[in-house]
Amino acid sequence: xxxxxxxxxxxxxxxxxxxxxxxxxxxxxxxxxxxxxxxxxxxxxxxxxxxxxxxxxxxxxxxxxxxxxxxxxxxxxxxxxxxxxxxxxxxxxxxxxxxxxxxxxxxxxxxxxxxxxxxxxxxxxxxxxxxxxxxxxxxxxxxxxxxxxxxxxxxxxxxxxxxxxxxxxxxxxxxxxxxxxxxxxxxxxxxxxxxxxxxxxxxxxxxxxxxxxxxxxxxxxxxxxxxxxxxxxxxxxxxxxxxxxxxxxxxxxxxxxxxxxxxxxxxxxxxxxxxxxxxxxxxxxxxxxxxxxxxxxxxxxxxxxxxxxxxxxxxxxxxxxxxxxxxxxxxxxxxxxxxxxxxxxxxxxxxxxxxxxxxxxxxxxxxxxxxxxxxxxxxxxxxxxxxxxxxxxxxxxxxxxxx
Ligand code: FEO
Numbered sequence: 001x002x003x004x005x006x007x008x009x010x011x012x013x014x015x016x017x018x019x020x021x022x023x024x025x026x027x028x029x030x031x032x033x034x035x036x037x038x039x040x041x042x043x044x045x046x047x048x049x050x051x052x053x054x055x056x057x058x059x060x061x062x063x064x065x066x067x068x069x070x071x072x073x074x075x076x077x078x079x080x081x082x083x084x085x086x087x088x089x090x091x092x093x094x095x096x097x098x099x100x101x102x103x104x105x106x107x108x109x110x111x112x113x114x115x116x117x118x119x120x121x122x123x124x125x126x127x128x129x130x131x132x133x134x135x136x137x138x139x140x141x142x143x144x145x146x147x148x149x150x151x152x153x154x155x156x157x158x159x160x161x162x163x164x165x166x167x168x169x170x171x172x173x174x175x176x177x178x179x180x181x182x183x184x185x186x187x188x189x190x191x192x193x194x195x196x197x198x199x200x201x202x203x204x205x206x207x208x209x210x211x212x213x214x215x216x217x218x219x220x221x222x223x224x225x226x227x228x229x230x231x232x233x234x235x236x237x238x239x240x241x242x243x244x245x246x247x248x249x250x251x252x253x254x255x256x257x258x259x260x261x262x263x264x265x266x267x268x269x270x271x272x273x274x275x276x277x278x279x280x281x282x283x284x285x286x287x288x289x290x291x292x293x294x295x296x297x298x299x300x301x302x303x304x305x306x307x308x309x310x311x312x313x314x315x316x317x318x319x320x321x322x323x324x325x326x327x328x329x330x331x332x333x334x335x336x337x338x339x340x341x342x343x344x345x346x347x348x349x350x351x352x353x354x355x356x357x358x359x360x361x362x363x364x365x366x367x368x369x370x371x372x373x374x375x376x377x378x379x380x381x382x383x384x385x386x387x388x389x390x391x392x393x394x395x396x397x398x399x400x401x402x403x
Pocket of ligand 1: 077079080081082144145163218219
């Protein structure tokens, strides 16, 4: 693709990675992704904003054939999907200066062995004039790494936000259709930003001090109507959990499935929404997305030897790492003779600030008394959830005048 116009003399370049299906050997990409770089052409100087994944360097280089030479390379974030072509760019443009903050500078030296003579280190709020356009650097740590920053282009009202507000979503469109991008943006928030919710809110407050007309992230489409994604971020990072049970489970001989089926029905009968995930076919992004708003997590697992099924351990480790604001958690499942399934899973979720509810474990295939205990668990959850808001979906009606 040739450079595409975002604003006059502001171009979207970079690569759409239609076929990539896994990120960081961890995150499924059902809709592919993109690595967006931007080119800001000023009256006196030109700036390239971020690079692309190393696998797509040739694509970026071909696009730069269509543009004047950049004077500055702004690196917002050192993860290699954005910084990975820095060495090749420095080789191609011998006068190119890397503009980044002190933390990013140290990381670029560590991860990409960039020559420390090539840096111009900026502080929070520093500006850089391109002549008729001015870049202002805003530190936005933890969206995604501690060094992450954003750039405000005041003359055009553009916020270059890197991972912040991004989505793993491959599209040939420059600008986002909010209905299309919402789920991908939420997954993306869940996968990498959720552990830093408080910091996310601070960063939202910080950047919305500026009159943003366009948010230009480094993954997914550009937002020319950014109010909905700003409001969505406030909701995901700061909204109260909802009347939803997130129920990841695995079964071996169907006893745990029978219990999960019964609990699903009992919760539904009591007006509690259930989001179920078969861990044998898990899309970790869908589970993460559910954790953003679930009031309770119930893990369903059989006991394997003396502990939980390894797939249930994976779900517990994932939830623990993502630190959702879930209020309650428990375990249901079947065992054959003995074990420490509940203690092991609870230990794996020790960073969650949850109240652990009474687990329900059945010996072998569940009996009437086990179903009765599941009914009691459903009663408890419904009672605990009675003050939580109902499950809600995207509010895409918000517009700029509401923010
Ligand atoms: Fe898209 Fe944290 O890199």
